[in-house]
Amino acid sequence: MKHLKPLNAKARRIEADLAAQDNAALEEDVVALQQAPRPHVPLGCSLSFSPGWEVDATGGTAGLCQPVERDIYDCYVTCFWPVQVADHVNYSPDWASNCAAATKDWRNLDIVFP
Amino acid sequence: MSAPLAHRYRAGEMHRFAAAGAEFVYLPSAGAIFAFDEATAGILARLSAGIVAHGDLVAALVEDGMTAADAEGLLRELRLVRLIEAENVVTPGPKVDAPPADYPLQALVLNVTNQCNLACTYCYEFGADKISTQTGKPKYMTPETARAAVDFLLESAKGREAVHVTFFGGETLMNFRLLKDVVGYADARAAETGRRVTYSLTTNATLLTDPIIDFLSEHAVGVTVSIDGPQDMQDARRVYKSGKGSYDVILPRLKALIARHTTRAITARVTLSAGVTDVVRIYHHLKHEIGFHEIGFAPVTTTDDGHDFGLNGDSMGAVLAGFHALADEWLEYALRGQMHGFSNVSETLSELVSGTNKSHPCGAGLGLLGVSPSGDLSPCHRFTDADEHVLGHVDSGLDQDKRADFLTSGHVGAKYECTSCWARPLCAGGCHHEAFVRYGDTGHANLHYCDWIREWTDRVLDIYGTLAVRNPDFLDRFADRKGLS
Numbered sequence: 001m002k003h004l005k006p007l008n009a010k011a012r013r014i015e016a017d018l019a020a021q022d023n024a025a026l027e028e029d030v031v032a033l034q035q036a037p038r039p040h041v042p043l044g045c046s047l048s049f050s051p052g053w054e055v056d057a058t059g060g061t062a063g064l065c066q067p068v069e070r071d072i073y074d075c076y077v078t079c080f081w082p083v084q085v086a087d088h089v090n091y092s093p094d095w096a097s098n099c100a101a102a103t104k105d106w107r108n109l110d111i112v113f114p
Numbered sequence: 115m116s117a118p119l120a121h122r123y124r125a126g127e128m129h130r131f132a133a134a135g136a137e138f139v140y141l142p143s144a145g146a147i148f149a150f151d152e153a154t155a156g157i158l159a160r161l162s163a164g165i166v167a168h169g170d171l172v173a174a175l176v177e178d179g180m181t182a183a184d185a186e187g188l189l190r191e192l193r194l195v196r197l198i199e200a201e202n203v204v205t206p207g208p209k210v211d212a213p214p215a216d217y218p219l220q221a222l223v224l225n226v227t228n229q230c231n232l233a234c235t236y237c238y239e240f241g242a243d244k245i246s247t248q249t250g251k252p253k254y255m256t257p258e259t260a261r262a263a264v265d266f267l268l269e270s271a272k273g274r275e276a277v278h279v280t281f282f283g284g285e286t287l288m289n290f291r292l293l294k295d296v297v298g299y300a301d302a303r304a305a306e307t308g309r310r311v312t313y314s315l316t317t318n319a320t321l322l323t324d325p326i327i328d329f330l331s332e333h334a335v336g337v338t339v340s341i342d343g344p345q346d347m348q349d350a351r352r353v354y355k356s357g358k359g360s361y362d363v364i365l366p367r368l369k370a371l372i373a374r375h376t377t378r379a380i381t382a383r384v385t386l387s388a389g390v391t392d393v394v395r396i397y398h399h400l401k402h403e404i405g406f407h408e409i410g411f412a413p414v415t416t417t418d419d420g421h422d423f424g425l426n427g428d429s430m431g432a433v434l435a436g437f438h439a440l441a442d443e444w445l446e447y448a449l450r451g452q453m454h455g456f457s458n459v460s461e462t463l464s465e466l467v468s469g470t471n472k473s474h475p476c477g478a479g480l481g482l483l484g485v486s487p488s489g490d491l492s493p494c495h496r497f498t499d500a501d502e503h504v505l506g507h508v509d510s511g512l513d514q515d516k517r518a519d520f521l522t523s524g525h526v527g528a529k530y531e532c533t534s535c536w537a538r539p540l541c542a543g544g545c546h547h548e549a550f551v552r553y554g555d556t557g558h559a560n561l562h563y564c565d566w567i568r569e570w571t572d573r574v575l576d577i578y579g580t581l582a583v584r585n586p587d588f589l590d591r592f593a594d595r596k597g598l599s
Contacts, residue, residue: 001191002187002188002191003150003151003153003154003188003191003192004148004149004150004151004154004191004192004195004197005148005149005150006146006147006148007138007147007148007149007578007579007582008145008146008147008466008467008468008469008578009467009468009469009593009598009599010144010145010146010147010468010469010471011141011144011146011147011148011469013146013469014144014146014195018194018195
């Protein structure tokens, strides 16, 4: 420590503690989700309860509490997820324009040919 | 996916103080004391107006002549000790957790009797604020109960090499025979497992005799005398049931005690009440005319300031002025390398030396329990014989649920008013008993003395800072002497 001088036992423990820790690890404060400006937090996947690529009790998809199509739409609307859906941020802004209600219009979600 | 992090800082929680031309900071989250330099003071000044971005702080430091690398280093150092914090970092609230059920006991306070030969008008055991219900209960502890208490202590103190027994009353010496028995029994039991027991007692000194004093000295029993000062103050409220003052009775006994008891420091404990506020005069009388080694003061416990003995705002002001005068003396002594006997400074300074950061105001219910004459366990001696506060019995052990309730509500994190107070590491809300008498809740913060605690803590921090600059060796020796280093 260059600017602070520890004067009691607790302060000396803090100094020793900091000296003992890995410097690189200390540089990276784990504050990302609470930091301003806030990072983009993906909604719709891990933070909500959409079903994944699942089947219902009969082996089909009709009985799921949410339509299976919601998943793909979630990935598109709330989160850029390039592996599974079209890149609406950069290349395919209109990819879902023919799909007003995913449960009915999901067939209009087409493959993208770059 | 993630945006680059741009830190914006605010000042962390701190109490700043200056002493002997230097600047210091006390960190309530840790109980740590640091001296800081001008560059740090500059940063704190910039943050006093609000939140400032990392880049702006660095730029300002560079403008003041620091290299960019040094500026980054300074901010990093301040961030790591939490003198500054990134904006939006949510400091987790204090956790309220009950200590583990097997927390080893360290000390028992044995109420060897609830009887007293004096009738001090302010006594919490018998006055308007009494919470004990003694009707139908034993007045004197029996040897069987006391031995069971010692067994309970040794059993519950697993892992500790030394445990402590305090004898208390009533008037402790009205059951001196039991005290002698306990010392013999406990020494023998502890020796079987290679452990030690230390002892202390509190007495009004009226019943001290030479043989008693010799016994206490031989067994290194620490003695605290409850005494209020010179004759006029002592006889104002520390009286026999007839109303006769006790000063003339105790004076020769105190002289004998101080002359003959050579193994432990003899301390005086003064209760400040209306008309008994001249702290300086009391101190000098007890220290220099009677010869006590240390003298500690505490204001009387009352439900409100309405009792004739309670301290009102004006008299509390007089008490504080006296405390400051004695603190000045304490510092003068310390700068000369001498110990002063005003223990209110020594006690607080000891806690500052270690950086104490309390979860609970004291050890009550934690490492310390009170035992009533009947063997009931209570959080401390002030709760003995109060049915509502019984935590078990020496024969059946601790009621862990009741203990957990007591400790959970008494935790500083459970006291909302304390969460923003910088003095909470030392105070933690104050005496459980006083809180119960005042507010009907052992877990209530003692709000009536918050200002007083902060003023006092600040004063002792000032002494600490002054010594750190002008006589740092004294602080080291003080720590050694108090067994803190």
